Amino acid sequence: MTLKARAMEKVERAGISNYSFDEDVLVMCGVRYTIDVCDCGEADCDGVKLTRHLAAINRNLQ
Numbered sequence: 001m002t003l004k005a006r007a008m009e010k011v012e013r014a015g016i017s018n019y020s021f022d023e024d025v026l027v028m029c030g031v032r033y034t035i036d037v038c039d040c041g042e043a044d045c046d047g048v049k050l051t052r053h054l055a056a057i058n059r060n061l062q
């Protein structure tokens with residue numbers, strides 16, 4: 001399964017259906033999240049790490 005597909009699963013499991021993808025960036029409620037592999041090793045980890053896209057935050061501050 002691709003990282004993108006895993007991220008999609010994670011989001012849908014959280015009950016969020018209002019999301020989209022811009023290339024490899026996840027967009028939820030107008031906020032962009034980069035998708036990374038998570039290697040924390042926690043038992044309940046789904047292996048996906050979503051990080052708030054800093055560029056979007058900067059843009060909002062302007």
Ligand SMILES: [Zn+2]
Nearest residue numbers: 038040041045
């Ligand atoms: Zn993890």
